[in-house]
Amino acid sequence: MHVGASEIVERIKEDAREERARILREARAEVEERVKNAKASIEERKKRFIESERQKAADNKERIIRAKRLDAKKFRWDVEERAIKRAFDEALERIQHVKDEGFRGKSYSSILAGLIKDAAMSITAGSERSSSSSSELEVALSNEDAQFVTDEMLKNISAEVGCDVRLSSERIKTVGGVIVRRSDGRVEVNNTFEERMKRLYPGLREDVVRVLFRAREA
Numbered sequence: 388m389h390v391g392a393s394e395i396v397e398r399i400k401e402d403a404r405e406e407r408a409r410i411l412r413e414a415r416a417e418v419e420e421r422v423k424n425a426k427a428s429i430e431e432r433k434k435r436f437i438e439s440e441r442q443k444a445a446d447n448k449e450r451i452i453r454a455k456r457l458d459a460k461k462f463r464w465d466v467e468e469r470a471i472k473r474a475f476d477e478a479l480e481r482i483q484h485v486k487d488e489g490f491r492g493k494s495y496s497s498i499l500a501g502l503i504k505d506a507a508m509s510i511t512a513g514s515e516r517s518s519s520s521s522s523e524l525e526v527a528l529s530n531e532d533a534q535f536v537t538d539e540m541l542k543n544i545s546a547e548v549g550c551d552v553r554l555s556s557e558r559i560k561t562v563g564g565v566i567v568r569r570s571d572g573r574v575e576v577n578n579t580f581e582e583r584m585k586r587l588y589p590g591l592r593e594d595v596v597r598v599l600f601r602a603r604e605a
Contacts, residue, residue, distance in 0.1 A: 471595045475584060482563040482580055486531075496535040499528075499565060500544060503536075506567035506576035507548040523570040524548075525555035532563060 486495045507524050528536060536554060545552045552567075559566055564579035584591065 467596055471592055474595050475591075478584070479562050479580060486535075486563065495563075496537075496540070499532060499535050500540050502565050502578040503541075503552065503567060504544050504547060506565065506578045507544060507550065507552055509576050510567065510569060510574050511548050511550050524550055524552045525557075525568055525570055526552060527555045527557045527559050527566040527568070529561050529563070530558050532561075532565070533558065 485498070489495060490498065503526055510524060526536065526541070533554070541552050541554060559579070561579040561581060564581070564583065566575060566577050566579060568575035
């Protein structure tokens with residue numbers, strides 16, 4: 388059958404329309420897929436951003452809490468240290484009252500005698516262990532405390548410790564107590580109140596904290 392030119396043109400137009408429709412469908416499908424993927428990507432980024440911000444907020448909150456706790460602990464420590472220092476300072480200040488009035492029925496002279504004897508026995512015991520001879524022991528005190536030590540006291544202490552104990556001409560700066568040393572200077576025991584409190588500080592600190600703070604919290 389002879390096909391006319393008009394029919395050929397129509398066929399071409401029909402094919403073109405179909406091709407255009409196909410291209411449009413594919414383009415529309417591709418656009419929809421890209422939009423869908425873009426929305427999914429945006430949503431995922433949004434979720435990650437929100438989670439990141441939430442984590443940042445949580446981390447920042449935790450940092451603030453840790454900082455506040457650290458500040459509170461430091462403040463508590465500073466308060467304790469100031470209170471403890473004040474308590475120790477007041478204790479040292481009361482030594483003068485002990486010198487005037489004694490303590491628990493003991494005169495200050497008796498207290499000094501005990502400190503001298505304690506130090507002397509520590510030195511002589513150490514000398515015996517090291518197999519070295521015990522030399523003469525010297526007792527150094529402050530100008531104020533020297534008046535409380537008598538020759539009779541030192542004579543009695545010498546007899547008890549088995550070593551000659553005499554008063555040194557040296558005067559030390561202390562609120563109270565004694566320093567006892569061998570005359571050769573090789574061994575010394577510091578029994579001043581300041582030094583004894585330093586040695587006992589850890590245990591005394593716990594006692595002071597318990598009295599000043601723990602009882603208040605109970």
